[in-house]
Amino acid sequence: MSDQVLEKTSQKGGEARCPGEPTTQEIIANDKVKAPGWVCSxxxxxxxxxxxxxxxxIRADYAQKEYDNLWARTWQFACREEHIPEVGDYYVYDLGRYSFIVTRVADDKIQAYYNACLHRGTKLRPSNSEGYAEEFKCPFHGWSWNIDGSNKDVICEWDFPHVEKEKFGLPQVRVETLAGFVFxxxxxxxxxxxxxxxxxxMAHINSWGLENRYIALHVTKMIPANWKLNMEAFMEAYHVIETHPQVAVSNGDANSQYDTYGEHVNRFISTLGVISPHLRGQYTEQDILDQFTVGDSSVLAGADRKLAEGETARQRMADMLRSMFSAAADADLSGVSDSEILDCFSYTLFPNTFLFPGISLPMVYRFRPHPTDHRQSLYEVFFLRPVPQTGPRPDPASPIHLEPHQSFKEAEGMDPGFGDILDQDTENLLLQQQGLEASAKPGITLGNYQEIRIRHFEYAVDKYVAGK
Incomplete structure (x- = not known):
C-alpha cells in the first residue's frame, strides 16, 4: 500500500488535503504585497x-416546497442601488412565479412591493423592466398607486364602496441594503x-468597498438544469482539470481553500499564477505566465511576459495586473494585496448569489429557478468594476439576454477567454440533469473538502424545505 493511501486511511473525515502541495495560505504568504485578514482566515x-x-x-414537488419554504423566507439580491439612484426610479425583480417592484421612495429609503394590482391581479410593471414612475398604474383598468405604495385612484370608485383606499396600499416585502446591493x-x-x-x-464585505463599483457588463442565459445544479457547478475547483484544461497550467485547483461561515455563507479561494498540482513538474514558471488567462485578458495585450531569473509567474502577473487595472479603472490600487488583485475569491450568499470581490474577476453571479420548469434556471453574470476617480459615475450596463444556443462569447463586452470558461461550465449541466434522472443511484457523493460548499449549501436547502 502506498504512503499516500496509508495517510488517507489514517485521517479523520475532512482532514485530508492535496498531498505534498503548498496550501493556499502558504502560497499567499509569499506574496510581495501582503493580504489582509479576511484573505488569510x-x-x-x-x-x-x-x-x-x-x-x-429532479422532482417538481420538491421545487414547490422550495417556493413555499425557501424562497419565501430568505434574503435575495434584487438589484443594485445604482439601478434606482433617483426618487421614482424602479426595478422589477422576478423570482420564479414571484415578481416585485423595487423603488426608491426617498433619497434614503427604498421599498419593494408585490408586482400585482389589488383589483384583478394584473402585473403593474412588466417583468425585466426598469425606469422612472410617478405612480404605478394598472394597464388593465387603470387603478393606481403612489410610489410610496399608498392607493391613489380606484376607477369608478362609486362601484367599490367595500374598498377602503387607506387600507388598499400595495403589500410590501422587507428591504435592506448592503455594499450597494438591494436585498x-x-x-x-x-x-x-x-x-x-x-x-x-459582514467583516469581510465591509472591507471590500463594493458600493464603489458599478455594473460594467450584465449577461443572462437560461440553462437546461435545476437552479441548484447550476449553482453547484461554480462551488468548487475540483472540475478545473477536466472541464477547463486550458487554465489548469496557471490555477492552483486541487489545493484551493474552502470555508463555511454560519448557515448562509461559504467561500473558496483559488490561487492563480501557480501550477495545478495535477501538472506539477510538467511546466516552467515561464510556461505558467505564458498560458495565464484571467477574466479580462485584453488588458495584457502587448505586456512584457519574459521572466527574469528567479522571478515567479505569480508575482509578475500580480504586478502587471495592478498596473493595468489601475490605468483601466482610473483607480489607485497600490494598497491592494497581490492576492486580491490576482486570485479567485468566491462567496456564496444563500440562496442564490455569488460574490467575487477580487479585482481580476470582479463578478456577481445570480441564479433563479424557471417559473414553470424545475429543470431550467436563469444564470446571470455581472461584472462590477471600480467607479473611476474622476468624471460621473457610469450608469449600470443593460442586460444582454442570450438564447440557450448562444455562446457567452457572443455577449458584447465579454472577454472571449472567459466566455469559453462559462461555456465549458454550463455545457456539462444538461448532461448532469439528464444523468441524475437516468441514474440507478439515488444520490450524489461529495468530497469531504473540495465539495464542502455544496454540502453546506444543501444542508441549508434541507433546513428551509423542511420548514425549520
Missing part, C-alpha cells in the same frame, strides 16, 4: 460524508440581513 468544518438525495434536482425578503419574521449573513461575512 480559514474556517472549514467537516459536515459528514453521506450522499445528498437527488430528489431535490429583499418576503418573511416579516426573518432575521435582519446582518444577522442572516453572520459577523464573519
Amino acid at each position: 480559514e474556517n472549514y468544518e467537516f459536515m459528514g460524508d453521506e450522499d445528498i438525495s437527488s430528489d431535490r434536482y 429583499i425578503n418576503m418573511d416579516a419574521n426573518a432575521p435582519s440581513l446582518e444577522e442572516y449573513m453572520g459577523p464573519e461575512f
Whole structure:
C-alpha cells in the first residue's frame, strides 16, 4: 500500500488535503504585497460524508416546497442601488412565479412591493423592466398607486364602496441594503440581513468597498438544469482539470481553500499564477505566465511576459495586473494585496448569489429557478468594476439576454477567454440533469473538502424545505 493511501486511511473525515502541495495560505504568504485578514482566515468544518438525495434536482414537488419554504423566507439580491439612484426610479425583480417592484421612495429609503394590482391581479410593471414612475398604474383598468405604495385612484370608485383606499396600499416585502446591493425578503419574521449573513461575512464585505463599483457588463442565459445544479457547478475547483484544461497550467485547483461561515455563507479561494498540482513538474514558471488567462485578458495585450531569473509567474502577473487595472479603472490600487488583485475569491450568499470581490474577476453571479420548469434556471453574470476617480459615475450596463444556443462569447463586452470558461461550465449541466434522472443511484457523493460548499449549501436547502 502506498504512503499516500496509508495517510488517507489514517485521517479523520475532512482532514485530508492535496498531498505534498503548498496550501493556499502558504502560497499567499509569499506574496510581495501582503493580504489582509479576511484573505488569510480559514474556517472549514467537516459536515459528514453521506450522499445528498437527488430528489431535490429532479422532482417538481420538491421545487414547490422550495417556493413555499425557501424562497419565501430568505434574503435575495434584487438589484443594485445604482439601478434606482433617483426618487421614482424602479426595478422589477422576478423570482420564479414571484415578481416585485423595487423603488426608491426617498433619497434614503427604498421599498419593494408585490408586482400585482389589488383589483384583478394584473402585473403593474412588466417583468425585466426598469425606469422612472410617478405612480404605478394598472394597464388593465387603470387603478393606481403612489410610489410610496399608498392607493391613489380606484376607477369608478362609486362601484367599490367595500374598498377602503387607506387600507388598499400595495403589500410590501422587507428591504435592506448592503455594499450597494438591494436585498429583499418576503418573511416579516426573518432575521435582519446582518444577522442572516453572520459577523464573519459582514467583516469581510465591509472591507471590500463594493458600493464603489458599478455594473460594467450584465449577461443572462437560461440553462437546461435545476437552479441548484447550476449553482453547484461554480462551488468548487475540483472540475478545473477536466472541464477547463486550458487554465489548469496557471490555477492552483486541487489545493484551493474552502470555508463555511454560519448557515448562509461559504467561500473558496483559488490561487492563480501557480501550477495545478495535477501538472506539477510538467511546466516552467515561464510556461505558467505564458498560458495565464484571467477574466479580462485584453488588458495584457502587448505586456512584457519574459521572466527574469528567479522571478515567479505569480508575482509578475500580480504586478502587471495592478498596473493595468489601475490605468483601466482610473483607480489607485497600490494598497491592494497581490492576492486580491490576482486570485479567485468566491462567496456564496444563500440562496442564490455569488460574490467575487477580487479585482481580476470582479463578478456577481445570480441564479433563479424557471417559473414553470424545475429543470431550467436563469444564470446571470455581472461584472462590477471600480467607479473611476474622476468624471460621473457610469450608469449600470443593460442586460444582454442570450438564447440557450448562444455562446457567452457572443455577449458584447465579454472577454472571449472567459466566455469559453462559462461555456465549458454550463455545457456539462444538461448532461448532469439528464444523468441524475437516468441514474440507478439515488444520490450524489461529495468530497469531504473540495465539495464542502455544496454540502453546506444543501444542508441549508434541507433546513428551509423542511420548514425549520
